[in-house]
Amino acid sequence: MFQRVAIVGLGLIGGSVGLALRKAKAAQHVAGYDLGRGVSERAQRIGAIDQAYEALADAVQGAELVVLATPVGSMRHLLGQLASVLTPGSVVTDVASTKAQVMQWAEELLPTSVSFVGGHPMAGKEVSGVEAADAELFRGKVYCLCATARTRPEAVKKVSMLIEMLGAHMRFMEPVRHDEQVAGVSHLPFLASVALVNAVAGQDYWPEMAILAASGFRDMSRLAAGSPEMYRDICLTNGEAITAWMDTYIATLQQMRDQIAQQSPALGALFVEAQQTRLEWQHARQMIEE
């Protein structure tokens, strides 16, 4: 049982953490803070926090656990602000999609009297905002954790308690490795989706084509509806890993394109390979989530 938890940033993820904490009665007090006009009041109304605070310092004061659920783009500024107002002994964790950059900022900016544990829940929806918050959002999902050399074991334990309460599967990772791998399975899929939508909709006759677009296009364009700001921040903090994956993706497409042009018999084997991989992944995933 936590005494006081502060959630900074009350969007889909922050709101869902709050709902889960309050539903499980896992904290005596959940304090909430959000820069957006009226956001923390709405979060309080739907039961994601106990109390909305107008000042960051008041929200985090005395909190044993501070959850930063703001966009990556505002993280550096936020960590700077927090440095002077955190209570010594507080444990700070974030939920940002990229970790190496955030971990570096946290080490640079936070005082040694607090511990930082980087976190990244592999959960999301294409809708954003506290209205979409869901206490079950993290259940069965993988939740990555990154520690620094100076992160104290008690701090890791505290964040582990949170993850367990959320029903997620913890996975410790080295930040750079996390960023490389997430670039492949999460950031690249988003960019592939955006490029697909922009490529087909860039034609004059898109309105006519749009009528033919069915479930295949629906699935492949869903990610493109994701938050442009969030993904811009991701690209700015994980550019190297992302461009490397895009090069691999483009090379794979180019090879396939040439095989189609040559009516190569090897084409079928590429499709079988992808089908096998997808079916194996799906099977393994179902085992994890059950």
Add this chain to the structure above:
Amino acid sequence: MFQRVAIVGLGLIGGSVGLALRKAKAAQHVAGYDLGRGVSERAQRIGAIDQAYEALADAVQGAELVVLATPVGSMRHLLGQLASVLTPGSVVTDVASTKAQVMQWAEELLPTSVSFVGGHPMAGKEVSGVEAADAELFRGKVYCLCATARTRPEAVKKVSMLIEMLGAHMRFMEPVRHDEQVAGVSHLPFLASVALVNAVAGQDYWPEMAILAASGFRDMSRLAAGSPEMYRDICLTNGEAITAWMDTYIATLQQMRDQIAQQSPALGALFVEAQQTRLEWQHARQMIEE
């Protein structure tokens, strides 16, 4: 009300047409034929056809409507076989994903005593086989029709009746235009999905990455589980349109990759553009399907 309908090829699509016909009691007799061992018997068992036939000639004899639901790759051979066994006055339609090539084969191979109307229902599932058949598969979906210069109006009327019975929205298209547009909204999305799966799973550390893959990867890899044979046939019969779309897609990705490498501020605008397009498409689609 149809007298006798013959369905040649009892997979997901053929089976679903049969189930819908029998559920609506829209035909006095639904004859079924499939080359696969035991397939037509299974189709009869689940109620997709009235009678399984062992010989193609017996299945199509006296049928006023013959629905060809076989892979595109076997279509040419099948049309050649049908030429000598169809009853004069029969209307033949297909459900293949590419139309120009099929229409050309039909004109070349079928006798003038029968009429051919090309068809393509924009409906599918990632699972195949008659076991996945569903009478409601086509409801609210777009169903493309292509006529040749010699297609008789009564033939179009007969196929229209079928589409209406299936609950789909008819859309007449010129075959080459159909193939170009479908290459963009359906074949390109499949290839984008296959390339994504093969690109990320081609790395040594894929097993480790696979654990991090979440809903984004799930959606973007779903199409890659589709039938390798069907898509190979599609690539062989629609190669020109497909490679043109792949060039556009690769160029769009390359431009985005360079903007990420340069940390270009224009990146956010590309993401906003894709988000808008996707949301507008989704809204329009909901209106069509309701």
